[in-house]
Amino acid sequence: MHRKSYLTAFTTLFVALLFTLWPAPTAQAAEKTYTIGTDVTYAPFEFANEKNQYVGIDIDLMNAIAKVEGFKVNIKPVGFNAAVQALEAGQIDGVIAGMSITPERQQKFLMSDPYYKVGVVMAVKQGSKIKSLKQLKGQRVAVKTGTAAGAYALSVKDKYGFSTVTFDDSNNMYQDVTTGNSVACFEDSPVMQYAINTGMKLSIVTKPANPTGYGFATNKKNTALMAKFNAGLKKLKANGQYTKIVQKYLGTGSKKSQAAANKKNQETDRSFWGLLKANWGTLMGGLQETLLVTIVAIIFATIVGILIGLLGVLPNVFARGISTTFIYIFRGLPLLVLALFIYTGVPSLIGTKVPAFVAGIITLTLNEGAYTAAFVKGGIEAVDVGQMEAARSLGLPFGKALRKVILPQGIRIMVPSFVNQFIITLKDTSILSIIGILELTQTGKIIIARNMEGFKIWTMVAIIYVVIITLLTWFSKWVQKKVQAS
Amino acid sequence: MTDTTYRVQMQDVYKDYGTNHVIKDVNLNVKNNEVVVLIGPSGAGKSTVLRMINGLETTTKGHILIDGADISQAHVDINHIREKIGMVFQHFNLFPHMTVLENVILAPVELKKADKAAATAEARQFLETVGLTEKADAMPASLSGGQQQRVAIARALAMHPDIMLFDEPTSALDPEMVGDVLQVMRKLAQQGMTMVIVTHEMGFAKEVADRVVFFDGGKILEQGTPTEIFDHPQEERTQAFLNKVLQA
Numbered sequence: 001m002h003r004k005s006y007l008t009a010f011t012t013l014f015v016a017l018l019f020t021l022w023p024a025p026t027a028q029a030a031e032k033t034y035t036i037g038t039d040v041t042y043a044p045f046e047f048a049n050e051k052n053q054y055v056g057i058d059i060d061l062m063n064a065i066a067k068v069e070g071f072k073v074n075i076k077p078v079g080f081n082a083a084v085q086a087l088e089a090g091q092i093d094g095v096i097a098g099m100s101i102t103p104e105r106q107q108k109f110l111m112s113d114p115y116y117k118v119g120v121v122m123a124v125k126q127g128s129k130i131k132s133l134k135q136l137k138g139q140r141v142a143v144k145t146g147t148a149a150g151a152y153a154l155s156v157k158d159k160y161g162f163s164t165v166t167f168d169d170s171n172n173m174y175q176d177v178t179t180g181n182s183v184a185c186f187e188d189s190p191v192m193q194y195a196i197n198t199g200m201k202l203s204i205v206t207k208p209a210n211p212t213g214y215g216f217a218t219n220k221k222n223t224a225l226m227a228k229f230n231a232g233l234k235k236l237k238a239n240g241q242y243t244k245i246v247q248k249y250l251g252t253g254s255k256k257s258q259a260a261a262n263k264k265n266q267e268t269d270r271s272f273w274g275l276l277k278a279n280w281g282t283l284m285g286g287l288q289e290t291l292l293v294t295i296v297a298i299i300f301a302t303i304v305g306i307l308i309g310l311l312g313v314l315p316n317v318f319a320r321g322i323s324t325t326f327i328y329i330f331r332g333l334p335l336l337v338l339a340l341f342i343y344t345g346v347p348s349l350i351g352t353k354v355p356a357f358v359a360g361i362i363t364l365t366l367n368e369g370a371y372t373a374a375f376v377k378g379g380i381e382a383v384d385v386g387q388m389e390a391a392r393s394l395g396l397p398f399g400k401a402l403r404k405v406i407l408p409q410g411i412r413i414m415v416p417s418f419v420n421q422f423i424i425t426l427k428d429t430s431i432l433s434i435i436g437i438l439e440l441t442q443t444g445k446i447i448i449a450r451n452m453e454g455f456k457i458w459t460m461v462a463i464i465y466v467v468i469i470t471l472l473t474w475f476s477k478w479v480q481k482k483v484q485a486s
Numbered sequence: 487m488t489d490t491t492y493r494v495q496m497q498d499v500y501k502d503y504g505t506n507h508v509i510k511d512v513n514l515n516v517k518n519n520e521v522v523v524l525i526g527p528s529g530a531g532k533s534t535v536l537r538m539i540n541g542l543e544t545t546t547k548g549h550i551l552i553d554g555a556d557i558s559q560a561h562v563d564i565n566h567i568r569e570k571i572g573m574v575f576q577h578f579n580l581f582p583h584m585t586v587l588e589n590v591i592l593a594p595v596e597l598k599k600a601d602k603a604a605a606t607a608e609a610r611q612f613l614e615t616v617g618l619t620e621k622a623d624a625m626p627a628s629l630s631g632g633q634q635q636r637v638a639i640a641r642a643l644a645m646h647p648d649i650m651l652f653d654e655p656t657s658a659l660d661p662e663m664v665g666d667v668l669q670v671m672r673k674l675a676q677q678g679m680t681m682v683i684v685t686h687e688m689g690f691a692k693e694v695a696d697r698v699v700f701f702d703g704g705k706i707l708e709q710g711t712p713t714e715i716f717d718h719p720q721e722e723r724t725q726a727f728l729n730k731v732l733q734a
Contacts, residue, residue, distance in 0.1 A: 386575060386577055387579060389542055389575070390573075390575060390580075390638075392542065393540055393568055393572075393573035393642075394572075394593035394641070394645060395565050395568040395569035395593060395597055395645060396592075396593060396596060404596060405581050408583045409582065409583055
């Protein structure tokens with residue numbers, strides 16, 4: 001086969017495989033289905049219960065409204081920022097994520113009537129001497145990105161003379177305060193109350209400030225969905241269902257009633273083994289996704305890497321240029337930036353959604369593929385030039401000489417790099433938690449968002465990674481021996 | 487094909503590496519069954535000329551014809567021409583991941599000159615020619631330099647070449663290995679193989695060469711029969727070179 005037709009065949013294969021991974025468009029149901037984005041860690045508004053099902057005030061409210069208004073929802077816990085970006089990019093239809101109604105947001109999106117009234121409170125470590133904003137002078141304060149509470153903190157930062165440190169989810173923000181890195185954090189009142197009642201060792205020291213309401217957001221043009229939401233909310237408030245939902249998660253406000261409410265959604269045994277047992281299924285589900293992403297990504301990245309690497313050694317300036325450019329760009333881009341670019345940036349460019357799994361695979365394929373290409377190219381170039389000359393002098397065409405003489409020797413040089421790259425790919429899947437893929441790291445985040453047991457759960461997650469990487473290393477060593485022996 | 491047919495014709499050949507002119511106006515013709523030995527100091531361009539004959543080096547100017555076909559023309563299939571030209575390298579360049587036998591049969595089988603069984607049978611004959619029948623299943627790394635070079639010769643012969651090029655075939659060998667390799671080459675010369683040899687083995691050159699070509703500074707300075715070159719060199723540079731190498 002000619003070189004160019006190899007390339008065409010490969011491209012066709014790659015595109016075909018992508019489309020098989022792409023979920024087929026569901027048949028038009030009688031009821032319209034809306035995709036709604038939400039946060040992963042915003043108890044009691046949204047969190048995974050111990051059965052790893054998404055529950056919370058936002059989730060129950062959204063489902064109840066959908067029921068009374070006659071539509072279907074597909075709720076995706078992708079994280080607050082990712083949800084807002086996905087809404088902007090048209091990847092999803094709406095966001096319900098404890099989102100305060102602010103003038104800026106009303107300019108960008110349609111915001112519903114407030115469904116929950118909140119204010120910003122300041123919380124400090126239990127037993128801390130800090131009791132007011134005035135005492136924050138010269139101190140460090142933790143805030144969460146993109147939140148109204150965070151915006152409030154920034155607005156009073158200069159007045160009270162404190163500095164801020166930003167986190168992506170609530171749990172990390174709380175931990176920064178309990179570990180003493182920051183002296184206080186700002187959070188919406190019900191969320192803070194829930195965390196404290198669930199065992200976070202913080203105390204609320206201020207009265208709710210900047211009272212606002214939480215609202216549901218849609219794209220500016222989506223007036224139909226917005227009208228349904230507002231109408232549904234009114235009905236639920238009138239028939240008492242709304243109060244029931246709130247009390248289900250927050251009790252009646254006391255610690256005791258909170259504990260009773262939590263029992264329905266929380267682990268009762270808080271020891272390491274108790275937590276491990278309760279979360280075993282969830283963690284294994286995360287591990288399964290991690291392995292699936294890893295394996296698919298390794299296959300694609302290896303194919304792409306070998307082809308791009310081979311382009312880099314062809315006696316053709318254009319082919320080598322493609323190879324060098326590919327390696328330069330995708331090895332240079334941080335994985336996180338690439339993932340966000342493909343998941344939230346590309347859809348606004350091409351106008352279609354990119355499912356998180358597909359975006360994740362493309363991200364890893366490009367990044368790991370670039371590294372693979374670099375060592376494939378290097379491995380081939382490391383083979384003595386005399387080998388190619390000897391093969392060509394016998395009359396073997398370039399392709400045959402490459403396949404029969406150069407590659408078998410180059411692969412031996414490359415094997416350790418392949419093993420290394422497989423392990424790196426496995427670890428890099430954790431970065432895909434940023435686009436909401438429910439792999440092991442994301443699973444850990446979600447469990448912690450519910451039970452606030454950061455240390456124990458991260459220990460479990462770390463151990464699982466180490467075990468899997470150890471197994472992968474053993475397997476690779478075995479393969480390496482086989483290759484070197486042959 | 488008669489004996490007067492030129493196997494190789496190099497016409498006004500130049501080769502530049504940037505501003506460095508390594509080959510200047512070389513005209514060299516090799517007749518069928520002729521053994522031509524290229525001698526001269528290091529860097530004189532002997533190896534480059536040899537490598538140009540099978541297209542491992544391109545020409546900057548001029549023409550190289552193999553059996554009348556100009557290899558610098560786009561429509562000429564260089565792979566097809568190389569099948570007819572065997573080459574033996576200073577550092578053997580055996581394929582280290584294949585056995586001796588696999589090295590020898592690779593090209594005939596891949597280029598469909600013979601099926602595997604026939605190629606294997608023939609390869610054993612070539613290994614016998616070079617005196618290495620018992621090493622057929624050995625890996626190259628387990629052989630001595632001299633043995634590796636003889637395998638390399640068998641590998642080149644397996645394509646039934648019309649011309650054999652030898653690029654300093656004994657320079658990388660321990661002295662006690664040189665004799666075996668030269669013996670194989672002598673046999674080939676006696677069988678009428680057309681050969682172009684770059685070597686520093688003057689005794690061997692004198693013995694087997696039909697013609698000796700002296701290179702200096704990228705040019706042919708002088709050529710003739712071994713007697714003419716070794717016993718009555720005309721050029722001062724040739725005399726100086728021969729004095730040096732024959733004294734050593």
